[in-house]
Amino acid sequence: MNKKVNHHKIVLMIQLCLISMAISAQSEELMDLIKEETQNLPTGTELSIGVLEDGNWTKIGYQLEDNGFVKIKNEDKIFEVGSITKTFTASLITKLVDEGKMKLSDPIQKYLPVQMAQDSFKNNTITIQHLITHTSGLSSGPSSFTLPYLRALIFTPKNPNRNFKAKQYFRYLKKFKLDYVPGRKWEYNNAGYGLLGTFISDIIGMSWEESVRENIFTPLGMRDSYFTIDKHNKDSFIVGITAKGKKSKTWEMKFINPAGAIKSTLNDMIIYTSAQIAASPKKFGFFETTHDPLNFQIKMPEDKLWKGNAMGLGWWHNLEDPQNTFIWHAGSSGGYTAFVGFSKSKGKAVVILSNISSSNPSARAENRIPIPILLGQKILRN
Template identity: 35%
Template sequence: MKLTNFKVLLILLSLTPLMTFAQSSGQRKSDLVVVLIKKYINEKRPDRIYALGSKAYQTSISKDKLAEFFEKNIYFLGKVKESSFLRTEQKQRKYKLEFETENLELSLSLDQNNKLDRLSFSDFVPVVTKKTVLVPSSNPLKSKLDKEIDTLARNYIQNSNAVGLSIGVFKDGQTYTYGYGTAQKNKDMLPDANTIFEIGSISKTFTAQLLAYYVNAGKISLTDPITKYLPDSVAANPELQKIKIVNLSNHTSGLARLPENLLSKNPDAANPYKYYTKELLFSYLKSCKLASVPGEVYSYSNMGTGLLGVILERISGKTYAELLKEIITDPLKMNSTFQHLTPESAKRFTKVYNKETKEVKAWDFDALVGAGGLRSTVNDMLIYAENNIESKHTELAKAFALTHQVTFSKEPMVGLGWHIMKPTADTYYWHNGGTGGSRSFIIININKKTAVVVLSNSEAETDSTGVGIIDKL
């Protein structure tokens, strides 16, 4: 579950006249403008940035629109700590901005009066190189499967943006686990099947399992309006009265990906969910507007699944952590899957790293824990996958089966929590996850009774590794 996606995020400023200055002089002037932009971002003064623009710039975007852009897309990243020149490309100068939470690439150009005529922000993508030395691994390289997994794992872990990797495979009733790299940079700490990782948005499938369990118990219906379970002051919002419980689990609620007030009250930009309480969530929901008609359009929403977790807490009178333990992890003996670390389990918790392999904070969750707040191990996730395929626990088996039923048949196909692919006669149930310093992936083929789990302690995506492995099973 990534907090933001800047890959296609651009301010609509595209007028770029011919530059009339030598590159060295032009860069010095651009450097000075970037220093001012950095200062005004940290002071939250978009009006000052607007004043740096040319007439063409100010014609392209209003002062209010620019302020709205920074409020929604920039300020929650925290303050800009450093800026550095990267390159000149198509008459634009590119800079790296290092925020408290992540890095962005800033592109700008100046007119002949040294006024901004183009300004854009995008995801900063560091150059990925190959490590020259093979990283450590527990893979014995004895079987054909071992060697196939090693090839795919090496394609990932030998990249400069990868740190540690834990892989689990379920096939023919057997489990196989492999560790690569390290759980902590500059230390000999090979991850194993009991190393604890953040699993990010895979947590959403656990929230769906809790929902399915309560549906089967008659405590809630998928077609219930969500307002049935919300405080009266929140339920009074007519927009919310259109949303059904199922819409929260299959991302068709029309709710935004994240509430606009997620970070406005947050004292720690590097831990964006930690201080987001139910009170803040309800405050936002009282007056929120939907982006689409519920049930008609898929739009991934961390807020939706987080709200579902809150509703399950309100129904049960228990915390999410208590529900998880009582309904899923205790019966399945998943003893290393939880929201909160104990002093003992913290010893097995990996450090986490961003896309430049700089250590960052692991994320903590409050109200939105159901969207991405769980930690787990490859061993536990293989237990979870195996029980999705076939469980001896009758009530849990019924709940797993319900989560696999299609609830949204357009693209992408979704069950409850799970995304569903049918590329051939087989059906695959999958989910991925991401935080500020981790990536995770799980994919299950119930027909073939196979599953793959990939957990990483860096921001480099793991989906292609997991898909590659399950193709070999």
């Protein structure tokens, strides 16, 4: 009897050793890939990386110094996540749709506080879905509005959207005449998400920021995610590196906060990403709705970054390899680049937060794709 027990123990120990060796080999392979892809980033660049595989998250934090890669513990440090914020805004819209408070086919005129000069063209109008999918054809930002653009250019060049306000965009819409069929062309549009934020606020009865906190941050337990940096969280905030290698300023965006204002940690973004894969359908079914690829009909431009991608209901769908597709979004602000991607069929996910501008020459790979984004895609494909 004892011999049988000892035999089983030995077999179990061997199995555990083999599993441990396999995990160790995977970790080494992952770290080798990370080092290879990020070795040319400038000194001072900090990355906080999470990888979900086989049901477990691996967390890696490091900083590039003159003497190479220095491992650090930074999963609770705060980075700007940029346009990944848009997936939170899209989630709130789909929540309102699921609750019957809004339709994706609703004309945006229904929710605007001003009347557009001409809101239809050949029986077509701009809808909520057009805003979510960047196919509205509307003007995208303050550069289209002389006064706020000049103010930003002169007074806050490191914070270009600070003086861009909703009332200025509504003034533009009041004169706007629709003379094309919306939905035919994908063109990235931050202001469209600013509009979605105002609609969310009006329907829910609280600010967009409060809506995100009450409906996403708090229920998920994202305790270290913010919209502003102040005396309460500044000690945990990682300073960004601009395109010119300088220290970045925190972006304040007012009207277009819903397009890119969220600051978060690796731990919190892991919670958010995990919820995309396995959240309760009853409580967070609206996340699933944002994964709708819309039949992959909205093709994104065939340049280096977007090649082989289709726009869904808030997320992007990478279709370059039909056997290895994934859902993703990236974010970039004055001194930060972030990536979130996942494959529900493989149970794999990647979160990358970094404090380097995607416009920094050293942050771009040979194909001009920002290195943190390219790294995230390569990890998902491996």
